[in-house]
Every structure is written in structure tokens, then in C-alpha cells.
Amino acid sequence: MSALATEYKAVNLGQGFPDFDMSHELTALVTDAMNKGMNQYAPMQGYMPLREVLAAKVASLYGTQINPDTQITITPGGTYAIYTALSSILQPGDEVIVFEPAYDSYIPNITVNGAVPVLIHLQFPDYKINWELVKEKITAKTRVIMLNSPHNPTGSVLREEDMQALREIVKDSRIIIQSDEVYEHLIYDGIAHQSILRYPDLLERSFVSFSFGKVFHCTGWKLGYSIASPALMAEFRKLHQFNCFSCHTPSQVALATYLKNPSSYLSLGSFLQEKRDYFQSLMQQTRFTAMPSYGSYFQCYQYNRISDESDKELCTRLTKEYGVAAIPVSAFYQSGTDNKVIRFCFAKKKDTIDAAVERLRKVQ
Numbered sequence: 298m299s300a301l302a303t304e305y306k307a308v309n310l311g312q313g314f315p316d317f318d319m320s321h322e323l324t325a326l327v328t329d330a331m332n333k334g335m336n337q338y339a340p341m342q343g344y345m346p347l348r349e350v351l352a353a354k355v356a357s358l359y360g361t362q363i364n365p366d367t368q369i370t371i372t373p374g375g376t377y378a379i380y381t382a383l384s385s386i387l388q389p390g391d392e393v394i395v396f397e398p399a400y401d402s403y404i405p406n407i408t409v410n411g412a413v414p415v416l417i418h419l420q421f422p423d424y425k426i427n428w429e430l431v432k433e434k435i436t437a438k439t440r441v442i443m444l445n446s447p448h449n450p451t452g453s454v455l456r457e458e459d460m461q462a463l464r465e466i467v468k469d470s471r472i473i474i475q476s477d478e479v480y481e482h483l484i485y486d487g488i489a490h491q492s493i494l495r496y497p498d499l500l501e502r503s504f505v506s507f508s509f510g511k512v513f514h515c516t517g518w519k520l521g522y523s524i525a526s527p528a529l530m531a532e533f534r535k536l537h538q539f540n541c542f543s544c545h546t547p548s549q550v551a552l553a554t555y556l557k558n559p560s561s562y563l564s565l566g567s568f569l570q571e572k573r574d575y576f577q578s579l580m581q582q583t584r585f586t587a588m589p590s591y592g593s594y595f596q597c598y599q600y601n602r603i604s605d606e607s608d609k610e611l612c613t614r615l616t617k618e619y620g621v622a623a624i625p626v627s628a629f630y631q632s633g634t635d636n637k638v639i640r641f642c643f644a645k646k647k648d649t650i651d652a653a654v655e656r657l658r659k660v661q
């Protein structure tokens with residue numbers, strides 16, 4: 298859709314990236330680190346002061362003490378952290394539970410390891426997990442359950458009752474959890490993020506992946522981290538050591554200073570919530586119907602008041618005829634399940650949102 302958006306000079310609310318500037322304080326800190334000569338390899342596990350400040354953040358947000366030496370590894374982005382986690386534990390024939398719609402890297406990351414994705418649809422239209430169905434799908438071969446909250450593409454978030462159901466299901470099993478929390482701070486309406494890190498019994502059996510690029514509006518940095526139990530992290534590092542080895546040093550040095558001030562991450566939710574609310578209020582002038590977005594920087598819309606064409610056809614038409622790119626949610630299902638829902642990214646400047654909605658108002 299992005300290629301089509303460029304071809305048709307469309308306003309791109311498709312791909313998930315912000316079009317506004319990242320923090321100038323943070324870019325200045327990177328420049329400063331470079332000028333001070335912090336330009337050589339960082340340790341394989343990541344720059345220690347950054348790991349320390351992350352451990353302090355986890356303790357203050359989720360009340361869990363983690364060891365920065367043995368439980369955190371800085372990675373080139375969240376996607377890499379997920380791939381490395383899965384590759385460090387999966388054996389051919391293992392089964393991995395994946396909830397669909399799902400971020401596009403999950404299934405290739407499973408199959409490249411010879412493992413088998415077991416697909417479960419999130420319940421439409423609220424995109425909640427049906428835990429009874431999960432219980433039915435678990436077999437002796439189930440090795441991993443993959444979670445993602447706040448969720449791309451739907452903006453749904455896990456609740457405390459989901460975590461309790463999960464705890465009940467995995468206890469006494471050999472199941473590992475891979476929890477994708479790249480949108481950690483982008484959660485709205487006062488809802489508390491249900492991180493795995495709140496639950497020490499779950500953390501024992503989990504890899505939790507994060508992305509600085511996603512939360513600090515610098516997706517091009519491709520910098521993130523994984524947190525796991527010491528035993529799982531030791532396995533993770535066996536791969537990481539000979540794959541990426543270590544990540545961009547000046548950015549790590551900069552983040553170590555930047556994150557000392559909690560407002561650097563505590564302010565993100567309200568900043569993006571304002572954008573969601575602005576986008577949603579303008580969209581009321583169109584014939585699209587909003588679905589709730591509790592987190593991430595995406596909001597899904599139904600279009601039954603406009604047409605009954607497929608979501609792909611509609612997205613193509615929106616780009617070509619109206620000049621606005623969105624993503625068909627069917628693209629996040631292996632089977633192409635089409636609930637006639639499209640995803641917009643609202644992490645955009647006011648002018649971009651205004652221009653997009655101005656065009657979308659013409660869609661009858």
C-alpha cells in the first residue's frame with residue numbers, strides 16, 4: 298500500500314510510522330555521544346547504563362526487579378528480538394499459538410525454524426482472546442504462545458482477566474510466552490498496560506520484546522530490547538552474539554540519559570491519545586464507522602455504510618481515487634479473512650490528518 302500511496306501521491310495513513318519529528322533532546326544526546334567519542338562497539342548485551350535505567354523503569358512501572366546483567370539484551374529493533382527469541386527455543390515440529398490478525402513477521406519466524414503456527418482468530422469485532430479455544434488448541438507439542446498488546450492492527454489491549462487466564466493455562470506446562478510489547482506506552486483512556494513484567498511467574502517463562510523506534514517516534518533507528526528470565530536470556534544471547542553482536546552505541550548512550558527522566562515515556566500515552574481523539578472526531582464527518590482503539594497508533598474502521606467490496610479493493614480504490622492509503626486488515630490473516638475492516642495510522646501531524654479526512658469525507 299505504501300508503494301501505491303507513493304505512486305498516487307496519496308496521504309499515507311497505511312504504514313505504521315510517525316510523520317512528525319522525534320524529540321530534539323534525544324537527537325541532541327546522540328550527537329553529543331558521538332562528539333564525545335562513544336563510537337565503538339557496545340557490549341554484546343547492550344550498554345550497561347541503558348540496561349540499568351530500563352531495569353529501574355520496569356521496577357517503577359511494574360513492581361518487578363530484573364537483573365540488568367542477565368535479563369536484558371539491547372537489540373536492533375523489536376522484530377529482531379522476536380525472531381531471536383523464537384529461534385533460540387523452537388525445534389522442528391514444535392507448535393506455536395498465534396492470534397490473528399497478526400503482525401507479519403510472526404509466522405515466517407516460526408516456519409523458518411521448522412515449527413508449526415497454530416492460528417487462532419481474535420474474536421470479531423472486539424478482537425479479544427477466546428481462552429477456551431486456546432485451551433482446546435494446546436497439545437503436547439505446544440511450545441510457545443505469542444502475545445501482542447497493545448495490538449497491531451486492531452488497537453485492542455490485554456486486560457487483567459486475560460493475564461489470569463493465561464497464568465492458569467501455562468502453569469505446569471513447558472509453554473514459553475513471546476510477548477510483543479512494542480507499543481508499551483501507547484495505551485489510552487487510563488488503562489494500565491498488562492505487561493508480562495507485572496507477573497514474575499509469567500516472566501519466568503517469557504521473552505518480552507520492546508522497541509525504542511516505535512515509542513520514541515524513530516522507527517528508522519531499529520533499536521529495541523528483550524527481557525527474559527536469566528535462563529532464557531542466556532539462550533537468546535547465544536544467537537545474538539553471532540548474529541548482530543552489538544547495537545548502535547551513540548543511540549544507546551543517548552537513551553541511557555534520556556530515560557532517566559520518567560516523563561520521557563510517561564508523556565507518550567497522552568500525546569498519542571490526543572491524536573487518536575482528533576482523528577476519531579474528524580472521522581465522524583465521514584461514512585466510516587470507528588472501532589475502539591485502546592492502544593498502539595492504529596484505529597480500525599468498518600465501511601458497511603459505504604460499500605460491500607473487499608477490504609483490499611476498498612483500500613486500493615481509496616488510494617487511487619481519493620488519495621488516502623489505509624491497510625486492509627485481511628492482510629494480517631493467513632487465510633485472508635475479510636471482516637471488511639481497514640486500519641488507519643493516526644501517528645501523524647495535524648495537517649496530515651486534516652488532509653486525509655478532507656479526502657475521506659468525499660467517500661460516499
Ligand SMILES: Cc1ncc(COP(=O)(O)O)c(C=O)c1O
Nearest residue numbers: 374375376400449479508510521
Ligand atoms: C506488533 C509489532 N511488533 C513489532 C514491530 C516492529 O518493531 P521494530 O521496528 O522495532 O522492529 C512492529 C512494527 O510495526 C509491530 O507493529
